[in-house]
Amino acid sequence: MHLSPDQVIFWQSGFVKLNATIVYTWAIMVLLVVGAKLITGKLSHDLQRSRWQNLLEIILLAIVKQIESVGLSEPRTYLSFLGTLFLFVVTAALLTILPSYEPPTGSLSTTVALALCVMVAVPLFGVAGQGWRGYLKSYLEPTLIMLPFNIISEISRTLALAVRLFGNMMSGTMILAILLAITPFIFPVVMTVLGLLTGMVQAYIFSILAAVYIAAALSIDQEKKHH
Amino acid sequence: MLIDWFTVAAQALNFIILVALLKHFLYRPILAALDAREQKIAAELADAAHQKTAAIEQRELFQQKNGLFDQQRKELFEQALQAANAERLRLFAEARSAAESFQTSYRATLLNDAQNLNQAISQQTHQAVFAIVRQVLADLASANFEDQLIQMFANRLQALDNTAKASLLAAINSVDALVVRSAFTLTAEQCTVIQQALESCLATPAAIRFETAPELISGIELVANGWKIAWSIADYIASLEQSVGGLLIETNQATAANSNAA
Numbered sequence: 001m002h003l004s005p006d007q008v009i010f011w012q013s014g015f016v017k018l019n020a021t022i023v024y025t026w027a028i029m030v031l032l033v034v035g036a037k038l039i040t041g042k043l044s045h046d047l048q049r050s051r052w053q054n055l056l057e058i059i060l061l062a063i064v065k066q067i068e069s070v071g072l073s074e075p076r077t078y079l080s081f082l083g084t085l086f087l088f089v090v091t092a093a094l095l096t097i098l099p100s101y102e103p104p105t106g107s108l109s110t111t112v113a114l115a116l117c118v119m120v121a122v123p124l125f126g127v128a129g130q131g132w133r134g135y136l137k138s139y140l141e142p143t144l145i146m147l148p149f150n151i152i153s154e155i156s157r158t159l160a161l162a163v164r165l166f167g168n169m170m171s172g173t174m175i176l177a178i179l180l181a182i183t184p185f186i187f188p189v190v191m192t193v194l195g196l197l198t199g200m201v202q203a204y205i206f207s208i209l210a211a212v213y214i215a216a217a218l219s220i221d222q223e224k225k226h227h
Numbered sequence: 228m229l230i231d232w233f234t235v236a237a238q239a240l241n242f243i244i245l246v247a248l249l250k251h252f253l254y255r256p257i258l259a260a261l262d263a264r265e266q267k268i269a270a271e272l273a274d275a276a277h278q279k280t281a282a283i284e285q286r287e288l289f290q291q292k293n294g295l296f297d298q299q300r301k302e303l304f305e306q307a308l309q310a311a312n313a314e315r316l317r318l319f320a321e322a323r324s325a326a327e328s329f330q331t332s333y334r335a336t337l338l339n340d341a342q343n344l345n346q347a348i349s350q351q352t353h354q355a356v357f358a359i360v361r362q363v364l365a366d367l368a369s370a371n372f373e374d375q376l377i378q379m380f381a382n383r384l385q386a387l388d389n390t391a392k393a394s395l396l397a398a399i400n401s402v403d404a405l406v407v408r409s410a411f412t413l414t415a416e417q418c419t420v421i422q423q424a425l426e427s428c429l430a431t432p433a434a435i436r437f438e439t440a441p442e443l444i445s446g447i448e449l450v451a452n453g454w455k456i457a458w459s460i461a462d463y464i465a466s467l468e469q470s471v472g473g474l475l476i477e478t479n480q481a482t483a484a485n486s487n488a489a
Contacts, residue, residue, distance in 0.1 A: 006231045021234050025241050032245065036253035043256050045263040053260070060257050076258065080250040088245060104238070108229040113238035166229075 003170065005102040006109050021107040028091050028104065059087075063207075070211040071219070078214060081121055085114065086207040093169065093199020096176075097192060103199070106169040108162065115162035118210045119154065126217030135217065161209060168202045377417045380447050380458050381424030387456070396429060398451035404434040409447040412439050425449075 002008065005020035012018070039052045049057075063083045067075035092103040104110045126135040139150045172195035179187045360372060387395070399405060407413075407421060418437055425433050448457030 004229055006229075006234050015233055017231075017233060019231070019234060022237050022241070025238060029241060029245050029248070033248045033252055036249060040252055040256040043260045045260050045267070047264065047267075049260075053257075056253070056257055057261060060254065061261070079254055079258075080246050083254060084242070084246045084249050087249065088242065107234065107238075109231045109234035110238045112230055113235045114242060116235070117239055117242055 003174070004107045004109070005104060006107045008102070020102055021104045021110055024092075024095075024102065025104040025110065028088060028095065032087060032091060066208065067211050070208065071215040072211060078125065078211065081117075082207050082211050082214075085118075085210055086203050089114075089165065089203035089206055090200060093196060093203060096172070096195055096199065102173055103169050105165055105199075105202075106173045108166040108170075111162040111166040111169075114165070114206070115158045118161060118213060119158040121210070122154075122213045122217050125214045129218040138217065138219075157209075157213065161206065165202055165206050168198055172198055373411055373413075373417065376447060376458070377413070377420050381420050383456065383458060384421075384424045384428045384449070387428055391456075392429060394454050395451065395456075396431070398454040399429070399431075399433055401452045404436045405449060405451045406436050406438055407447065407449050408438045408440040410439070410441055413437055 005024065008020035010018045010020070010023060036056075039050070039056055042050070043053060044050065060079070060083065063086060064075045064079060067078055067082055072078055089105055092105040095101050096103055105114075123135060126138065129135075130138075139147050141150075172191075176188055176191050176195060179191055357372075405425070413421070418435075422433075422435055425435065446458060448455055
């Protein structure tokens with residue numbers, strides 16, 4: 001019984017190790033990239049198109065609309081980052097229907113890595129959007145006294161992001177494992193369905209929160225533009 | 228320890244690689260396809276709008292031309308109708324004029340024929356009557372027709388009333404000689420009879436010149452300065468001509484009426 005797929009180590013050489021988290025992540029990456037390559041390899045620019053292309057277009061347009069609804073005026077700029085976050089978390093959750101699979105998002109290392117990526121990406125987008133001065137100035141809003149609180153908020157929300165996703169994904173897997181041990185028939189299926197739903201919701205929450213943080217980093221600039 | 232920092236670094240790197248890969252293999256081509264399709268649809272919509280505008284313009288042009296065409300057709304039809312009416316009237320007038328001129332010439336021909344016939348009848352009647360009378364006189368009274376005629380003329384001269392005598396006297400005074408015209412050549416006796424009859428009538432000598440005029444047809448006349456006394460079968464013939472002429476005119480009118488009706 002292990003809490004995280006990090007503990008399943010296939011190969012280790014000192015500090016460097018190959019655990020289940022990394023291997024499953026590679027698997028997801030291969031799945032996503034090969035799938036994308038297969039579908040986009042024969043893209044149609046006409047009105048007639050394949051079902052898979054249609055599916056991908058629907059997903060991407062839905063992501064774009066969601067990003068736009070958060071308040072980001074140029075959603076395509078953030079699509080690569082936010083879309084990949086969503087697709088990765090969703091795929092990781094979806095694959096839980098496979099036996100002996102453990103989602104890499106059930107590892108705190110993965111969620112921390114993703115949260116750190118968000119934490120790095122937010123100031124990067126903020127600086128790209130309104131410059132160094134404008135972005136750093138946002139830490140002094142509304143007054144100078146708020147600077148430490150703003151920094152704490154930045155760190156705490158990153159931590160919250162990481163722990164929220166980890167907790168939900170890990171709990172799902174854990175509950176499933178425990179239920180399998182206790183009642184091996186109907187309940188694990190129900191819980192798997194519930195876990196899928198939870199995974200979808202968490203993917204949505206994680207991506208939307210990242211989008212909201214980016215939007216917040218850009219909000220001063222956008223407010224100025226509106227005024 | 229739940230957090231393995233090597234795994235964190237590896238996952239962060241994995242995620243960044245995944246972002247790059249998906250950007251290259253997924254987002255960019257899909258968005259490009261979407262943009263291309265949107266542009267194509269926009270272009271097609273614009274083209275459709277353009278075509279619609281062009282179609283509306285064409286329709287308006289067509290309607291305008293159609294209206295113009297209808298108007299022109301109507302005008303041409305009116306003109307043709309007027310021309311046809313004018314031509315009809317002209318042809319009617321022409322036909323009527325031709326008919327009238329034909330009728331006039333036909334009537335003139337008829338009249339001419341009637342006159343010729345009349346004249347021929349009159350001529351023949353004169354001669355026939357003259358021959359009959361002469362024959363009758365010769366057979367019944369053994370009398371010469373000319374003698375009887377001279378005698379009758381003499382009697383008429385003697386029977387003149389005073390007014391006539393005065394007129395005759397005035398005429399004699401204004402001319403050198405009285406002229407007695409006869410259809411036949413008078414014998415010396417006949418001339419004497421006339422001379423005596425005139426002198427006895429006027430109680431004065433009168434110079435008389437005798438002339439022959441075949442157109443008198445068995446007649447004799449005395450002419451002096453517009454005054455005239457005569458006797459001739461022609462007088463009888465004239466009344467006969469009048470009655471026969473009246474009959475001919477009636478016949479002509481009936482014929483003309485019949486031809487008009489036809």
